Amino acid sequence: MAQFDYRHVVVGAGITGCTIARRIVEDFGERVLVIDRRDHIGGNCHSSVDPQTGIEVHNYGTHIFHTAEKRVWNFLSRFTEFNSYRHKVVTTYQGRTYHMPVNLQTINSFFGINLRPHEVEGFIREQSAKERISDPRNLEEKAISLIGRELYESFVKGYTVKQWECDPRDLPAEIITRLPFRHGYECDYFTDRYQGLPWDGYARLFENMLEHELIDVRLETDFFAVRADIPQQTAIYYTGPVDRYFDYSYGELSWRSLRFEYEVEAVADYQGTAVMNFADIEVPYTRIHEFRHLYPERESDSGKTVIAREFSMKWKQGDEPYYPVNTDEDRKRLKLYRQEAERLENIHFAGRLGRYRYYDMDKAVLAALELCDELLQFKQ
Ligand code: UDP
Numbered sequence: 001m002a003q004f005d006y007r008h009v010v011v012g013a014g015i016t017g018c019t020i021a022r023r024i025v026e027d028f029g030e031r032v033l034v035i036d037r038r039d040h041i042g043g044n045c046h047s048s049v050d051p052q053t054g055i056e057v058h059n060y061g062t063h064i065f066h067t068a069e070k071r072v073w074n075f076l077s078r079f080t081e082f083n084s085y086r087h088k089v090v091t092t093y094q095g096r097t098y099h100m101p102v103n104l105q106t107i108n109s110f111f112g113i114n115l116r117p118h119e120v121e122g123f124i125r126e127q128s129a130k131e132r133i134s135d136p137r138n139l140e141e142k143a144i145s146l147i148g149r150e151l152y153e154s155f156v157k158g159y160t161v162k163q164w165e166c167d168p169r170d171l172p173a174e175i176i177t178r179l180p181f182r183h184g185y186e187c188d189y190f191t192d193r194y195q196g197l198p199w200d201g202y203a204r205l206f207e208n209m210l211e212h213e214l215i216d217v218r219l220e221t222d223f224f225a226v227r228a229d230i231p232q233q234t235a236i237y238y239t240g241p242v243d244r245y246f247d248y249s250y251g252e253l254s255w256r257s258l259r260f261e262y263e264v265e266a267v268a269d270y271q272g273t274a275v276m277n278f279a280d281i282e283v284p285y286t287r288i289h290e291f292r293h294l295y296p297e298r299e300s301d302s303g304k305t306v307i308a309r310e311f312s313m314k315w316k317q318g319d320e321p322y323y324p325v326n327t328d329e330d331r332k333r334l335k336l337y338r339q340e341a342e343r344l345e346n347i348h349f350a351g352r353l354g355r356y357r358y359y360d361m362d363k364a365v366l367a368a369l370e371l372c373d374e375l376l377q378f379k380q
Contacts, residue, residue: 004230006033006216011223012239014043015361016351018209019075019368020237025214027376032214035221040203041210043239044322045361047202052264053302055292056201060320061258061310062275062289065197066190067362073194075369079208082196085294087189091277093154100277101189102147102155103182110151120183124148142173146181158281163312164256164325172326175358192362197294232346237371239351241321242337250336253356254325255315260289260308270305285309324356348375 008024010017013036021032040046044060064087067073091100098106107123108114115123127148136142139160143152156176160168164175180191198205210217223240230236238245243253274293278285289308292300315321324330334356341349350371352359359367 004033004226004234006031006234008032008235008237009230010034010237010239012036012043012351012353013038013041013206013210013217013219014239014351014364015045015206016239016354016364016368017043017237018206019365020239020350020372021215022209022212023369023372024237024375025212027372028379030214031216034210034215034217035223035226036217036219037222039219041217041219042202042206044320045202045206049201050264050291050306053292053300053304053306055300055302055306056295056298057262057291057306057308058202058289058294059260060322061260061308062291062294063202063361064190064195064294065361066192066195067365068192068194069362069366070194071369072362072365075365076198076205080198080200080205082194083199083295083297085197085274085296086195087275088187088273089189089275089277090271090273091155091159091279092283093279097276098155099185099187100155101179101181102151103187104185105187106155107151110154117183127151136173138169139171139173139176140168143168143176146176155279159277159279159286161281162284162286164323165312165314166325170327234346236347238347238349239354241353242341242349242356243333245349245354246337246340249340250333252317253330253333253337254327255319255321256323256325257313257315257319258322259311259313261285261311262306262308265305265307266303267305268300268303270307285311321353324352324358326356326358330356 007030010021010032013034017034021034024030024032045063046059047056048059050057065082089100090097098109104115104117104120107120124147127150128145131144131149133141133145136145143156157168164171270290271288275287275289277287287310289310290305292305348371349355350368351364
């Protein structure tokens with residue numbers, strides 16, 4: 001078989017690409033080539049074992065799998081079991097720690113009061129009533145309407161400015177509705193029925209997904225360097241950035257990128273939790289990850305721990321894109337790129353980068369499964 005002579009080529013071996021590749025071979029019974037320019041599969045969900053401590057480290061920041069979609073859970077459960085980890089985040093503000101998302105512990109400890117759950121709504125309403133926000137149109141207004149100005153300014157504003165490097169009034173309200181607001185002491189970050197970390201790690205999960213006699217994987221292969229060698233009739237499932245595909249012809253979409261500073265600390269437990277957020281604007285990083293906490297069932301006796309400080313930064317060409325910023329300008333450009341995409345045959349844009357959508361892992365899997373459903377329907 002010539003190097004790229006496949007009926008299907010999946011560009012990108014992240015969670016979307018792995019899902020599509022698996023479904024194609026199972027539904028169509030045809031060979032699939034998966035290419036990725038990196039030297040590993042799994043995209044930004046990739047994990048690897050730190051040689052010094054034996055701790056499994058998430059190489060692109062902590063990824064917690066959580067979903068309410070039974071279909072997604074059942075699909076991934078074919079390739080891995082999950083542990084019983086439940087994500088709990090603590091945030092630091094002015095040297096003190098609080099539960100995040102904001103809950104009754106956060107409120108009571110921040111204000112030095114002792115509210116009960118049924119009193120929270122009135123308390124917050126009193127606070128946000130001063131602002132008269134009836135129809136919140138941006139992140140700031142939405143956050144104030146949910147938690148009042150003081151909590152917003154302490155726990156959200158600084159973090160958001162560091163994360164997005166813009167005025168929270170210029171960001172869509174949806175970003176903050178990712179975080180629940182709790183009137184009780186419940187402190188799980190996610191409420192989805194299905195949660196956990198792949199029992200043998202993300203790397204193994206993706207290996208299992210791609211382990212099939214009809215799937216070939218070629219790493220360190222840049223689609224743009226080889227696209228001329230891919231036959232015209234090959235169906236391409238492209239999970240890279242959509243603007244890159246069109247050579248940025250309508251301009252760049254804006255992304256946030258991340259930088260991680262990994263360190264091995266000579267203590268068994270550095271911060272007592274997997275993710276510690278830092279709300280103060282003066283602290284240059286947004287959070288510290290400590291990976292050992294993701295796998296409480298694993299023995300680790302090195303007496304050391306691995307942490308990573310996360311810094312958010314503006315994306316520029318050559319950096320890894322992580323978060324779509326989604327400004328008005330971006331939406332206009334995206335529309336133009338989508339129109340271009342519709343004119344093309346044999347190519348499907350998928351995943352967070354290909355669709356310019358802030359998908360969580362489960363939503364990426366769901367969208368990939370749905371894309372395959374459509375293809376299958378079309379075929380029959
Ligand atoms: N956020 C915040 N303070 C926090 C955590 C989150 O203000 O301590 C805001 C911030 O604007 C962030 C958004 O909530 O971009 C969504 O946070 P999430 O934890 O869902 O982001 P992700 O895990 O995708 O980085």
